Amino acid sequence: MKLLEKIQLGSLALKNRMVMSAMTRSRADQNGIVGDLTVQYYTQRVSAGLIFTEAIRISEEATGSPLTPGIYTSDQIGAWKKVTQSVHDHGGLIIAQLWHTGRVGHSIDRNGKLPLAPSALPIQGMQHFTSQGIKDYETPLEITIDEIRQTIKDYGQAAKNAIEAGFDGVELHAANGYLPSQFLAESANQRTDEYGGSIPNKARFVLEVMQELISAVGGDRVGIKISPFHPYGNMILDNPAASYTYLVEQLNKLNFAYVELMKRSPFFPSPAHYPADDEIELFGSMIQQTVIANAGYDKASGEAELEKGVAKLISFGTLFLANPDLPERFKSDAPLNEPDRATMFGGGAAGYVDYPFLL
Numbered sequence: 001m002k003l004l005e006k007i008q009l010g011s012l013a014l015k016n017r018m019v020m021s022a023m024t025r026s027r028a029d030q031n032g033i034v035g036d037l038t039v040q041y042y043t044q045r046v047s048a049g050l051i052f053t054e055a056i057r058i059s060e061e062a063t064g065s066p067l068t069p070g071i072y073t074s075d076q077i078g079a080w081k082k083v084t085q086s087v088h089d090h091g092g093l094i095i096a097q098l099w100h101t102g103r104v105g106h107s108i109d110r111n112g113k114l115p116l117a118p119s120a121l122p123i124q125g126m127q128h129f130t131s132q133g134i135k136d137y138e139t140p141l142e143i144t145i146d147e148i149r150q151t152i153k154d155y156g157q158a159a160k161n162a163i164e165a166g167f168d169g170v171e172l173h174a175a176n177g178y179l180p181s182q183f184l185a186e187s188a189n190q191r192t193d194e195y196g197g198s199i200p201n202k203a204r205f206v207l208e209v210m211q212e213l214i215s216a217v218g219g220d221r222v223g224i225k226i227s228p229f230h231p232y233g234n235m236i237l238d239n240p241a242a243s244y245t246y247l248v249e250q251l252n253k254l255n256f257a258y259v260e261l262m263k264r265s266p267f268f269p270s271p272a273h274y275p276a277d278d279e280i281e282l283f284g285s286m287i288q289q290t291v292i293a294n295a296g297y298d299k300a301s302g303e304a305e306l307e308k309g310v311a312k313l314i315s316f317g318t319l320f321l322a323n324p325d326l327p328e329r330f331k332s333d334a335p336l337n338e339p340d341r342a343t344m345f346g347g348g349a350a351g352y353v354d355y356p357f358l359l
């Protein structure tokens with residue numbers, strides 16, 4: 001089975017091609033510090049060839065949702081050290097996913113401050129989970145050029161902090177409607193300066209952040225997650241194929257390890273003007289870096305995707321959430337535990353560290 005074959009990814013030697021994708025679990029404390037349950041949760045999943053952490057806030061300003069972890073204070077970094085140490089002691093590899101939520105946030109969980117975004121355009125047709133319940137999205141503030149420069153520096157510092165915390169690398173979360181992807185979408189970016197207007201201008205932020213990450217920690221420890229046709233977070237692009245083709249062409253000029261390419265989900269239908277192409281075929285075949293395919297894969301479809309040859313690894317989200325020993329289950333064709341949606345975000349041990357292993 002290809003999924004269980006070894007592979008080299010940048011400087012990392014992976015024992016198999018099954019990656020655990022990033023999943024927010026909202027179990028940090030009020031100060032964004034992860035605890036012993038988080039150490040246990042990631043350690044339980046070391047049979048993955050590589051683990052991506054849940055999205056981690058690069059700064060206080062990057063905050064969108066309650067109880068999500070950060071990597072900008074010494075206490076946060078110290079807490080992550082316990083996670084990376086334990087994962088490494090048990091033979092695993094773990095990369096930190098770096099997160100700025102942009103307009104996907106609420107002032108309730110931002111000390112009363114409105115979120116910053118490319119333009120003052122609120123998310124339509126969705127609501128936000130806050131510490132005071134579900135709320136409508138607010139109109140964000142347009143991020144200034146100085147704030148953009150500071151944000152790019154914050155990404156670089158967060159990447160250095162991640163390496164200090166013992167992570168094996170960093171992944172830029174440029175998927176799912178958060179700040180980097182907001183810059184690419186006309187539904188969130190109507191700027192008239194060098195970060196808006198033309199496709200190259202709208203791609204500038206993502207490319208500058210990637211350059212910052214590469215210079216901060218070295219390209220072989222850097223990757224990016226993108227979701228070109230996934231409209232989650234009200235990401236509507238006029239011409240998503242053209243925008244992401246340009247982005248991929250420019251990313252190809254940079255020296256880094258991988259692109260995690262997330263396909264659209266059947267639960268979030270694309271706007272009518274979007275192309276029907278399969279994202280792995282369309283963009284994956286253009287990408288120079290190693291491609292990790294994501295979204296909706298199981299054993300059979302993951303194996304079939306690897307057989308096609310474009311993607312070299314598959315990342316699994318919910319299947320790893322519910323099956324800490326997923327590679328072993330694939331190997332022995334064992335039944336899978338079902339994920340419990342009620343305990344995905346927030347809470348304690350239940351639905352976090354109590355999914356059973358095979359006996």
Ligand SMILES: Cc1cc2nc3c(=O)[nH]c(=O)nc-3n(C[C@H](O)[C@H](O)[C@H](O)COP(=O)(O)O)c2cc1C
Pocket residue numbers: 021022023024025054055097173175176225262294295296297315316317318319344345
């Ligand atoms: C509970 C939960 C939290 C998630 N949080 C994140 C996240 O923090 N960062 C991210 O890039 N994707 C996040 N995702 C998306 C997953 O990484 C993945 O892309 C998605 O679940 C599709 O893969 P799957 O079909 O294998 O589950 C989350 C998904 C779930 C179910």
